[in-house]
Amino acid sequence: xxxxxxxxxxxxxxxxxxxxxxxxxxxxxxxxxxxxxxxxxxxxxxxxxxxxxxxxxxxxxxxxxxxxxxxxxxxxxxxxxxxxxxxxxxxxxxxxxxxxxxxxxxxxxxxxxxxxx
Numbered sequence: 001x002x003x004x005x006x007x008x009x010x011x012x013x014x015x016x017x018x019x020x021x022x023x024x025x026x027x028x029x030x031x032x033x034x035x036x037x038x039x040x041x042x043x044x045x046x047x048x049x050x051x052x053x054x055x056x057x058x059x060x061x062x063x064x065x066x067x068x069x070x071x072x073x074x075x076x077x078x079x080x081x082x083x084x085x086x087x088x089x090x091x092x093x094x095x096x097x098x099x100x101x102x103x104x105x106x107x108x109x110x111x112x113x114x115x116x117x
Contacts, residue, residue: 001062008062019044020055020062027055086115 001008008022020027020041027041043053056064084094092112097105 010057010060020057022055022062022065025053027053030054084110087112 001010008020010018010020013019013028018029026044028044029039030042031040032038037059039057041055041057043051052066054066055062056066079097079099082096082098084092086092087094087110090111092110093107094110095107096103
């Protein structure tokens with residue numbers, strides 16, 4: 001099916017839940033109105049990276065898209081969270097966030113001494 005410039009398909013995920021696939025991005029169903037005609041879908045491909053892309057369907061047809069991906073599927077604009085690799089399981093709060101391989105946020109509070117290799 002086609003909506004504007006986007007090709008899309010509605011199918012089932014491996015767990016049997018409905019998903020929409022649009023140009024390589026997957027959207028999972030988030031909200032269905034009371035008469036089950038209008039559905040809100042959110043980006044499941046990059047949701048963990050705070051992608052805000054959403055799709056609305058009415059009776060199975062895409063009728064609206066919002067912010068169709070501020071994140072690309074390649075390595076550009078990648079936001080990653082890093083945690084202490086030696087003591088996270090022991091409650092260490094040391095972590096940092098990178099965007100395009102540049103540190104943008106850091107919490108350098110560790111509950112242990114540095115580990116020397």
